[in-house]
Amino acid sequence: MNIVFEKNHQRAFGTFPLKGEVLRAAIEAAIAAGYRAFDTAQMYQNEADTGAALAGCGIPRDQLCITTKVGVENFTPQTFMPSVEASLKALRVDLVDVLLLHWPAPGGDIAPSLRLLEEAQARGLTRHIGLSNYTAAMMRQARSIVSVPLVENQVEFHPLLDQSVLMAAATETGIPLSSYCSVARGEVFKYPLFAEIGAAYGKSAAQVVLRWILQKGVPINTMSTKPENIRANYDVMDFILSATDMARIDALTATGYRIIGKNLIPYAPDFD
Known part of the structure; x- marks a missing residue:
């Protein structure tokens, strides 16, 4: 595994839904805070803005970990590789560090898009490949189809949603989870x-949430436009939640609060 990936991937800065000057300023603040991993997607329509901001940030390319995701509209043999090449051009890079399938292929046949993803890696368009929004059954299927490591399944993951089924699938398949909507959009x-827990550690509520996710073994993607929040979201490695506090937070997963589903994405799978 790439050392830069291993070092930086635990804490990534998510760029959705930022664009233009707001995005540039946020990335500048994230770089200043210490972020070196940045997450975008074709669907976000901000790859060019992200690329421009990262190209001008003063950090050498080999110290950055850049993730983008292929949209389902490009899951065809005719459009997949050209779309990835367009993403690379927009991002001003020769290859990305991680290329994900943003969603499982609509209709249920996930094999063709997975094979295209694997081909993109073989062509040198990305260092690593992975998934996003895959169910446990799809994770197992993907593991049987793809012959190279899948470095993540990026999913909604926060303390108000029980993702124990996906956690078990991650252990079974060797496909780690990573988190989006890490603070459940507030x-x-x-x-x-x-x-209350944060007060005992001298940390904010958000920092406690993010630390809980990390202690679950799940890397985090966070987004803010406020420099002080960007710094705070990054500053979560200098304390450890006790087993008692972890268990108190665990109890909240029974809330079952899910943000992303068919209500927003009609072709979303039936989540576990």
Whole structure:
């Protein structure tokens, strides 16, 4: 595994839904805070803005970990590779560090898009490949189809949603999870427990949430436009939640609060 990937991938800066000057300023603040991993996607329509910001940030390319995702509209043999090449051009790089399939292929046949993803890696368009929004059954199927390592399944993961089925599938398949919507788009702040626990560690509610995710063994993607929040989201490696506090937070996963599903993405799978 690439050393830069291993070092930086635990804490990535997510770029959705930022664009233009707002995105440039956020990336600048993220770089200053210490972020070296950045996550975008074809669907976000901000790859060019992300590429411009990273090209001008002063950090050598070999110290950055850049992830993008192929949209389902490009899951055909005619469009897949050209779309990835367009992403690379927009991002101003020769290859990305991680290329993900943004969603399982609509209709249920995930094999063709997985084979195209594997081909993209073989062609040198990406260092690593992975998945996003795959169910446990799809993770097992993907593992049987793809002959190279799949470095992540990026999924909604936060303390208000029980993802134990996916965690078990990650252990079974060797495909690690990574987290988006890590603070449930602010929903976690309605629960006093996080601030209460944070007070004991000198940390904010958000930092407690992010630390809980990391202690689950799941890398985090976070996004903010406020420099102070960007710094705080990165500053989560200098404390460890006790087993008791982890268990208190674990209990909240029974809330079953899911943000991303068929309500927003009609072709989303039936999640576990």
